Amino acid sequence: MSTIIKIKDLRKVYRMGNERVVALDNISLDINKGECCCILGTSGSGKSTLLNMIAGLEKPTKGLINVKGNRIDKMNEKKVTKFRQKHVGFVFQSYNLLPNLTALENVAMPLIFTGMPKKKREKEAKRMLSAVGLGDRLRHKPSQMSGGQQQRVSIARAFVGTPEIVFADEPTGNLDTKTTMEVMKLITTIAKDNNQTLIIVTHDVETSVYANRVIHVRDGLIESIEMNEIEEVEEKKQEA
Template identity: 50%
Template sequence: MKGKGEGGKARGEEGFPLVKLVDVHKVYKLGEVEVHALRGVNLEVERGEFVAIVGPSGSGKSTLLNMIGAMDRPTKGQVFIEGQDITKMSDKERAKLRLEKIGFVFQQYHLIPWLPAIKSVEIPLMIAGVPPKERRKRAEALLHEVGLGDRMWHKPSELSGGEQQRVAIARALANEPEILLADEPTGNLDTKTGAEIVKLIRRLNEEKGVTCIIVTHDLEVAAAARRVLYLRDGRIVRGQPLAAKVGKEKALRPEEEGEGA
């Protein structure tokens, strides 16, 4: 994991932001109906940032995350990762990018039921061609990192929801990605456990320099980020840092100040 630790911001060697979206639109067709999930989104995320994307259901949050993560293609517009236009990449090139540069954490964990935690973390390492001994060493280190050093050989059914999400985070970090994308990572967790997961993600951002982009509808979760973007009807209506001089309620209710660009 490269970049500037302690939540700092740094541009790449070529001066590009880590993530850049230019006039991104996404239209889905449902029979005769067109659904405009994203409407002209422009966004830059610097290396080492921790950004939260908030908004109501149907606002386009998950679609936006899928664009950043090379999981979907825009109907119009461009998406750049480290200055590379990923909209022009082949499916094979995009898969390689995801494997090497991007880690994903989902609300549903997506763990294989019959695999113990350590085997789940080893999966992306195996796909990347990492030798078995190195895979095991790295997986063990990551599980210790997320606080599961004593639960490595437990299967999902033997782990709590919070523990399963920690396994998912360790798996997402296996190939030392530049970007960690988390889609409602606390959605299936109680308040206390969710707060612990958010604290873990923030620590990874501050200490490891991992660029974190988190989608959530929970304002308390968003408050952990250093910058909050508010999405409504497929548009970013406001984005601002969470600073000590700005009250949390003001920072998280940008619509009250009028729509921004």
């Protein structure tokens, strides 16, 4: 497997008045292309800060972040935004759908920034909505859908255009247990089928079992790394 994300000696310190808060303390980590990786930790562990660093949403205090051969930590805001538009998708806990747009319009939106013509955008959006089981909800707005359906729209939006990397930030935080299992199986299957790198950030151990590798983060440090046998996990869930 080839490395798609390389993090070396990553450190993030926030200043709060006269106080210094160390959110990440010299973290080093490689993530492979096509890997499903989960960053697991409690609130305040540094997991969300780590995601923000990798995605170029925040700058580190020091350290190296290399994504697809690009030094994200050295890019200015304009360049990193263009990089995300081309290579990255996001699934959010709160869905982050635009309320006045239909499911089709929400999913097609990221493709606008790639310069894709409208007809092709709509075709791709329809294909992704069908893939997540919402082919009959194209014209529905978020307020006309359940939480699980809204998250499926969010997933379709993240994966449309087949970005090489998809970040899922607490993707099941607002969902019940049954819908959580459906959503996790859905995003991991889509990523695996398209050889996409999927990085899940969560506090939920139940969610982490769907990943190939679990990075346990605590107090800004990598506490341990655990490998999952995905086939065994699926068999246990089917037996349950």
